[in-house]
Amino acid sequence: MNGKLYIVATPIGNLEDITYRAVRILSEVDYILAEDTRVTGVLLARYEIQTPQKRYDAHASEKTHDMVLEDLAAGKKIALVSDAGTPCISDPGVLLVKKVREAGLSIEAIPGVSAITTAFSIAGIEGNQFIFRGFIPHKKGRETFFKAITEDVEIPHMFYESVHRIEKTLESLAEHLDETRTVTVARELTKMHEEVVQGTPEEVRDHYKNNPTTVRGEFVVIVS
Ligand code: SAM
Numbered sequence: 001m002n003g004k005l006y007i008v009a010t011p012i013g014n015l016e017d018i019t020y021r022a023v024r025i026l027s028e029v030d031y032i033l034a035e036d037t038r039v040t041g042v043l044l045a046r047y048e049i050q051t052p053q054k055r056y057d058a059h060a061s062e063k064t065h066d067m068v069l070e071d072l073a074a075g076k077k078i079a080l081v082s083d084a085g086t087p088c089i090s091d092p093g094v095l096l097v098k099k100v101r102e103a104g105l106s107i108e109a110i111p112g113v114s115a116i117t118t119a120f121s122i123a124g125i126e127g128n129q130f131i132f133r134g135f136i137p138h139k140k141g142r143e144t145f146f147k148a149i150t151e152d153v154e155i156p157h158m159f160y161e162s163v164h165r166i167e168k169t170l171e172s173l174a175e176h177l178d179e180t181r182t183v184t185v186a187r188e189l190t191k192m193h194e195e196v197v198q199g200t201p202e203e204v205r206d207h208y209k210n211n212p213t214t215v216r217g218e219f220v221v222i223v224s
Helices: 020-028 037-046 062-073 094-102 115-121 142-151 166-176 201-210
Strands: 004-008 031-034 053-055 077-081 106-110 131-135 157-161 183-187 195-199 219-223
Touching: 004 020, 004 062, 004 094, 020 077, 020 106, 031 037, 037 053, 062 077, 062 094, 094 106, 115 157, 115 183, 115 219, 142 166, 166 183, 166 201, 166 219, 183 201, 195 201
Parallel strands: 004 077, 004 106, 031 053, 031 077, 131 157
Antiparallel strands: 157 219, 183 195, 183 219
C-alpha cells in the first residue's frame, strides 16, 4: 500500500497561479484536507476538480490526525492545502507533517506560490538573503520584535501583517527605525490592486496615512 500526503501550494490571489502538477494531484487524491472548504471550493470549481474535501485547520483534533494517519497507512492519497499559498508557512499543517513523518509514512511537496517569495521577487532588495519572521507577536514579544529588527541591520527582515494591524505596525517601525532603513510593503500580490510601496519608515507610514483607502487586503512587510 502506497499512501501519501501531498502538501500542495495554491494561489495567493490570482487563480491561474497554480501548477499543472498541483491540479492533477488535487484531482487524483482520495480527499483534500482544506483549511476552509469554501475557500478551496472556489479553486476546485475553477479547475473542475470533484475531489471531496475535509476540514483541517489550526484547531484540528487528535481524532482528525489519527484519521489521516490511518487513511495513509491504509494506502490513501491525501492532499493538504491552506486558504492561500504554501501550507505550513504561517499556516496549518506543521503538526500533521510532523506526525506523518514520525509514523514513517510518505510525504511529497507540490511546490508553488508563497506570499513571502512573491514579495521578495519584486522588492529589488540586493544581497540574496532575508530572515522570515512570520507574523509579528500581537502583545507579548512585540517590543522585543521591534528591538531585534532595529539592532539587526545586516539581513532584511520579512514578515506578514494583516489589515487590522498594518497601520499600527508601520507606526512602530517609524518610531523604532531611523531613516537609513528601507521599508517595503507589498500589498494584494497577484490581485487587481497589487502595489508595492517603498521608502523610509516615515515615508511608508505617511503614505498609508494619506491614502487610507489603500489600507485594505493582505500585506508583506520587508525591513532592509
Ligand atoms: N501560507 C501562506 C503563504 O505561503 O504565503 C501565508 C499564509 S498567512 C496565514 C497569510 C498572510 O500571508 C497574510 O496575512 C499576508 O500577510 C500574507 N499574504 C497572503 N496572500 C497575500 C497577498 N496576495 N498579498 C500580500 N500578502 C499576502
